[in-house]
Amino acid sequence: xxxxxxxxxxxxxxxxxxxxxxxxxxxxxxxxxxxxxxxxxxxxxxxxxxxxxxxxxxxxxxxxxxxxxxxxxxxxxxxxxxxxxxxxxxxxxxxxxxxxxxxxxxxxxxxxxxxxxxxxxxxxxxxxxxxxxxxxxxxxxxxxxxxxxxxxxxxxxxxxxxxxxxxxxxxxxxxxxxxxxxxxxxxxxxxxxxxxxxxxxxxxxxxxxxxxxxxxxxxxxxxxxxxxxxxxxxxxxxxxxxxxxxxxxxxxxxxxxxxxxxxxxxxxxxxxxxxx
Amino acid sequence: xxxxxxxxxxxxxxxxxxxxxxxxxxxxxxxxxxxxxxxxxxxxxxxxxxxxxxxxxxxxxxxxxxxxxxxxxxxxxxxxxxxxxxxxxxxxxxxxxxxxxxxxxxxxxxxxxxxxxxxxxxxxxxxxxxxxxxxxxxxxxxxxxxxxxxxxxxxxxxxxxxxxxxxxxxxxxxxxxxxxxxxxxxxxxxxxxxxxxxxxxxxxxxxxxxxxxxxxxxxxxxxxxxxxxxxxxxxxxxxxxxxxxxxxxxxxxxxxxxxxxxx
Numbered sequence: 001x002x003x004x005x006x007x008x009x010x011x012x013x014x015x016x017x018x019x020x021x022x023x024x025x026x027x028x029x030x031x032x033x034x035x036x037x038x039x040x041x042x043x044x045x046x047x048x049x050x051x052x053x054x055x056x057x058x059x060x061x062x063x064x065x066x067x068x069x070x071x072x073x074x075x076x077x078x079x080x081x082x083x084x085x086x087x088x089x090x091x092x093x094x095x096x097x098x099x100x101x102x103x104x105x106x107x108x109x110x111x112x113x114x115x116x117x118x119x120x121x122x123x124x125x126x127x128x129x130x131x132x133x134x135x136x137x138x139x140x141x142x143x144x145x146x147x148x149x150x151x152x153x154x155x156x157x158x159x160x161x162x163x164x165x166x167x168x169x170x171x172x173x174x175x176x177x178x179x180x181x182x183x184x185x186x187x188x189x190x191x192x193x194x195x196x197x198x199x200x201x202x203x204x205x206x207x208x209x210x211x212x213x214x215x216x217x218x219x220x221x222x223x224x225x226x227x228x229x230x231x232x233x234x235x236x237x238x239x240x241x242x243x244x245x246x247x248x249x250x251x252x253x254x255x256x257x258x259x260x261x262x263x264x265x266x267x268x269x270x271x272x273x274x275x276x
Numbered sequence: 277x278x279x280x281x282x283x284x285x286x287x288x289x290x291x292x293x294x295x296x297x298x299x300x301x302x303x304x305x306x307x308x309x310x311x312x313x314x315x316x317x318x319x320x321x322x323x324x325x326x327x328x329x330x331x332x333x334x335x336x337x338x339x340x341x342x343x344x345x346x347x348x349x350x351x352x353x354x355x356x357x358x359x360x361x362x363x364x365x366x367x368x369x370x371x372x373x374x375x376x377x378x379x380x381x382x383x384x385x386x387x388x389x390x391x392x393x394x395x396x397x398x399x400x401x402x403x404x405x406x407x408x409x410x411x412x413x414x415x416x417x418x419x420x421x422x423x424x425x426x427x428x429x430x431x432x433x434x435x436x437x438x439x440x441x442x443x444x445x446x447x448x449x450x451x452x453x454x455x456x457x458x459x460x461x462x463x464x465x466x467x468x469x470x471x472x473x474x475x476x477x478x479x480x481x482x483x484x485x486x487x488x489x490x491x492x493x494x495x496x497x498x499x500x501x502x503x504x505x506x507x508x509x510x511x512x513x514x515x516x517x518x519x520x521x522x523x524x525x526x527x528x529x530x531x532x533x534x535x536x537x538x539x
Binding site: 006007008013016019020023024027072073075076099101102103105106128130131132133135136137138139141142150164167168170171174185187190192194195196202203204205206207208210216218219222223225226229230233 | 323324325326327328342343344360361364365366367368369371372374375378386428429432433435436439440442443444446447507509510511512513514516517518519520521522523524525529530
């Protein structure tokens with residue numbers, strides 16, 4: 001069955017336009033002064049506590065960006081790193097950032113340098129605190145474990161795309177008694193973080209981090225737009241369940257032919273003969 | 277010839293970046309970044325939404341049944357990322373060398389590890405580059421890669437088994453209602469994976485309503501109904517969150533990758 005995954009069908013196009021429209025509308029409304037309220041996210045509140053703890057103990061903070069390349073997930077992690085670095089600069093603490101991707105390395109260095117400069121303490125930035133370890137998964141994991149143990153980090157923040165190394169990093173942090181906050185959209189790794197970390201940021205909370213930490217209208221508006229998008233998706237699901245139920249009722253309890261009609265509709269695209 | 281092309285390309289890239297740095301100010305540099313980001317995003321968006329078979333001014337895709345006129349350019353555009361990665365890889369190597377070089381020269385604690393880094397880096401590079409011409413280097417490369425690097429990776433991976441046990445012990449300690457529920461669900465799912473567990477409910481019939489209480493059926497229901505519903509809800513949230521973030525980056529609605537005042 002050709003579902004045209006490589007190009008948007010009319011249905012996908014309409015859905016994307018709807019979601020993008022909702023998000024942009026809320027962003028511009030927020031920028032225009034309609035600032036929404038967002039609930040407290042305990043994991044993100046714990047970031048400030050974690051940096052404060054590191055300052056009190058005189059130990060560094062560790063921030064891992066995971067194994068991702070320069071993608072949306074890592075950009076969000078870098079945004080959280082920017083916040084952590086500014087807090088650390090304010091309290092004259094160190095943030096150690098082990099990096100897995102050479103492309104991410106200069107960006108990370110820039111984020112840290114800017115954060116220390118923004119707090120008026122550029123001299124506190126130590127370039128050797130951003131460390132390219134390896135682009136190999138377990139070499140990186142063992143490198144981070146080594147840093148956690150040697151530096152006895154007070155707090156460990158794990159934000160980004162993680163795979164099998166997630167639990168290795170989280171358990172290493174737990175062994176040195178670090179306060180740990182993890183956030184990842186990798187659904188297969190969320191259970192490991194929940195088991196091993198003090199706070200775990202899951203699902204869309206990961207992308208809500210920027211809004212929560214900065215309270216900037218653009219981020220807040222975007223977050224509300226995402227909620228509207230979820231409501232739209234939920235409504236679509238409810239409507240489709242209703243249509244399927246109606247089909248079943250009018251076809252003697254059978255779903256015969258429904259799937260073909262539905263996929264035919266989803267595949268419909270002006271100019272394309274296939275799928276009509 | 278290829279080496280010359282690579283060198284020329286590298287020199288041209290450096291010259292281009294140097295000119296940009298010399299003749300642009302912060303404002304025009306930002307404008308340049310915003311424009312490139314927007315154009316890059318626009319290309320991928322148009323490639324995705326334009327129906328297959330669509331041409332432009334006589335420009336057609338080699339396979340109109342599957343591609344539109346922009347599809348053949350996907351690979352070339354994607355190679356830009358590889359080129360940037362190539363520049364950045366040198367930076368990664370320099371960072372490692374600088375960090376370990378300082379530790380070694382100043383005799384800081386752990387200097388032996390830094391020495392091991394240089395020995396490993398030089399050894400692996402030499403053995404890897406020249407193994408084709410020397411049987412001895414081929415053996416050294418095999419020894420380093422298959423005899424050292426791979427087992428070390430497997431050893432780190434194997435630590436997971438112990439970490440899963442300790443993490444599961446802490447997570448499943450019955451301290452609250454939620455932990456009790458999680459413990460019960462984990463127990464059912466784990467028991468349904470092993471023959472001994474399945475034996476517990478083996479006496480129940482395989483047909484009729486009582487069959488729903490067989491441990492493998494309960495486990496299947498937990499995984500495909502409760503767990504899957506939660507995972508899909510999380511997936512929806514992540515998907516829309518990613519879309520919103522992409523939109524903000526594409527339209528440069530936020531400042532760079534770090535926090536500051538929005539533009």
